[in-house]
Amino acid sequence: MENKKKKCSSKIHSKIDAVNYCQECKLFLCNKCLNFHSEIHENHTLYNLDKDINDIFTDICKYENHFDKLDFYCKNHNELCCSACICKIINEGYNQHKDCEVCKIKDIENEKKSKLKDNIKYSEDLSQKLQNSIDELKILYKKFNENKELLKLNIQKVFTNIRNCLNDREDEILLEIDNKYDNIYCNDDIIKESKKLPNKTKILLEKGKAIDKEWNNNKLIS
Numbered sequence: 001m002e003n004k005k006k007k008c009s010s011k012i013h014s015k016i017d018a019v020n021y022c023q024e025c026k027l028f029l030c031n032k033c034l035n036f037h038s039e040i041h042e043n044h045t046l047y048n049l050d051k052d053i054n055d056i057f058t059d060i061c062k063y064e065n066h067f068d069k070l071d072f073y074c075k076n077h078n079e080l081c082c083s084a085c086i087c088k089i090i091n092e093g094y095n096q097h098k099d100c101e102v103c104k105i106k107d108i109e110n111e112k113k114s115k116l117k118d119n120i121k122y123s124e125d126l127s128q129k130l131q132n133s134i135d136e137l138k139i140l141y142k143k144f145n146e147n148k149e150l151l152k153l154n155i156q157k158v159f160t161n162i163r164n165c166l167n168d169r170e171d172e173i174l175l176e177i178d179n180k181y182d183n184i185y186c187n188d189d190i191i192k193e194s195k196k197l198p199n200k201t202k203i204l205l206e207k208g209k210a211i212d213k214e215w216n217n218n219k220l221i222s
Contacts, residue, residue, distance in 0.1 A: 006049060017030065020047060023044070026068065072103065074100045074102050086100070
């Protein structure tokens, strides 16, 4: 509600600024009317208009010139309203919700409470389902990591076996080559006999020379 200066509700003092508002009488009161009103209605609730109206009228309709208690709820606009808001009588500032679906606040209160409980229950169930899903996801993630590590381990074992087999085969082939070359091309007996050849040749050569010399000597004698 805008904090505008209100005029006294009395027709005699209609041009005088109001200083108070009576909740029970729904009247704006100037200083002159306030004294008279207080004498007649000692127990009425009066609001000082010099203070912030919005802070004073916490349960009062905020439409200008209404100042009625918020006893109704408009389903169309989802807001609280007063009797002036739903009044069918056409008057200044009245009937803002005259064509809307309106009910008493007490009637809608139970409905709202019931919906709130349903929403809370739904939220709790949804939260529990979400937590269950998170727990299941954690289990799946753990199994996934376990399977991943197991797969890596198996692959390492396979390649380790392959490397071992290759190393063993390499050793076999190298040994086979050594054996073949040693037995066929590099036989130790052949090397030993080949070392004797020069001496044998020398001996045979000397024998040949001796025979040739002896042969020549026999020819001279003849």
